[in-house]
Each structure stands twice: as structure tokens, then as C-alpha cells.
Amino acid sequence: xxxIPLTAAGxxxxxxxxxxxxxxxxxxxxxxxxxxxEHGDLKxxxxxxxxxEEQSFTEGRIAELEAALSNAQxxxxxxxxxxxxxxxxxxxxxxxxxxxxxxxxxxxxxIEADISANRIAISSPIARALIxxxxxxxxxxxxxxxxxxxxxxxxxxx
Numbered sequence: 001x002x003x004i005p006l007t008a009a010g011x012x013x014x015x016x017x018x019x020x021x022x023x024x025x026x027x028x029x030x031x032x033x034x035x036x037x038e039h040g041d042l043k044x045x046x047x048x049x050x051x052x053e054e055q056s057f058t059e060g061r062i063a064e065l066e067a068a069l070s071n072a073q074x075x076x077x078x079x080x081x082x083x084x085x086x087x088x089x090x091x092x093x094x095x096x097x098x099x100x101x102x103x104x105x106x107x108x109x110x111i112e113a114d115i116s117a118n119r120i121a122i123s124s125p126i127a128r129a130l131i132x133x134x135x136x137x138x139x140x141x142x143x144x145x146x147x148x149x150x151x152x153x154x155x156x157x158x
Contacts, residue, residue, distance in 0.1 A: 003073040010112030084135040093154040
């Protein structure tokens with residue numbers, strides 16, 4: 001089985017989510033199913049069907065997190081040799097040439113990616129264009145929305 005890379009912080013976030021799902025969400029869904037069953041005919045009981053659907057989503061997410069964590073190769077970015085080269089787990093400060101805006105991304109594993117928190121997946125076009133480059137380099141990104149050009153202004157291992 002292939003190991004999937006995770007940052008140490010990302011693995012902790014996933015473990016906390018898994019704990020929350022198992023200890024809070026799962027019992028709440030089971031309680032909702034029991035309550036809905038008490039309302040009678042299950043064929044026409046919308047509450048029951050909604051609770052069962054929620055249970056399916058919850059159990060699916062639990063299975064996904066357990067599989068990811070069991071196959072994870074956890075990489076602690078702070079323990080890596082500090083260079084100005086972009087590697088998995090590092091935080092990269094970029095200058096978007098077209099919009100003249102500064103952007104900051106951390107390159108993380110696919111399952112821990114969250115663009116709203118500026119964490120991009122290692123498999124994303126931006127991350128693939130950045131890996132191996134260093135401070136001062138330009139990166140051309142071929143993305144579905146078109147070509148973008150970034151200048152790497154700083155690389156941090158935090």
C-alpha cells in the first residue's frame with residue numbers, strides 16, 4: 001500500500017477530527033436514528049432517512065480518516081534541513097506577477113489541503129510547479145484556469 005504524506009500538524013488535525021466524529025458525532029447520529037424510529041412508519045419517515053444518510057456520511061469520513069492515518073508518512077517540517085528550496089510541508093511566500101498580490105501557501109498532503117487556510121495539496125498544479133524551486137526563482141503554473149506566474153519571495157520551515 002502506498003504511503004500518503006502528511007505534515008505532523010495535519011496528522012494531529014485529522015486525529016482530532018476522527019476523535020470528534022467517533023465520540024460526539026457518531027453517538028448523536030445514533031440517537032437521532034433512535035428518536036426517528038419512535039415516530040412510526042420508517043418508509044415515509046423523512047427524519048429517519050435523513051439520520052441514516054448522516055450516519056452514512058459520518059461512517060464514510062471515519063473510514064477515510066482511519067485509512068489515511070494508517071497509511072500516513074508523517075513528516076515534521078521543523079525537523080527538515082532548513083534551506084531556501086521548496087519541499088513538502090514548507091510554507092512559501094509568493095508574488096503573483098499578474099495581480100501584483102502577495103500570497104502564502106503551505107504545501108501539504110492531499111487529505112489535509114484546505115485553500116481557505118492557505119494549505120494546498122502536493123498534487124495541485126501550483127505545488128507541482130513550486131517543488132524543487134528556491135527563493136528568487138519564478139514558477140510558471142499551468143492550471144485549468146490558465147497560466148499563472150509567481151515569483152518565490154521566501155520559503156519557511158515551520
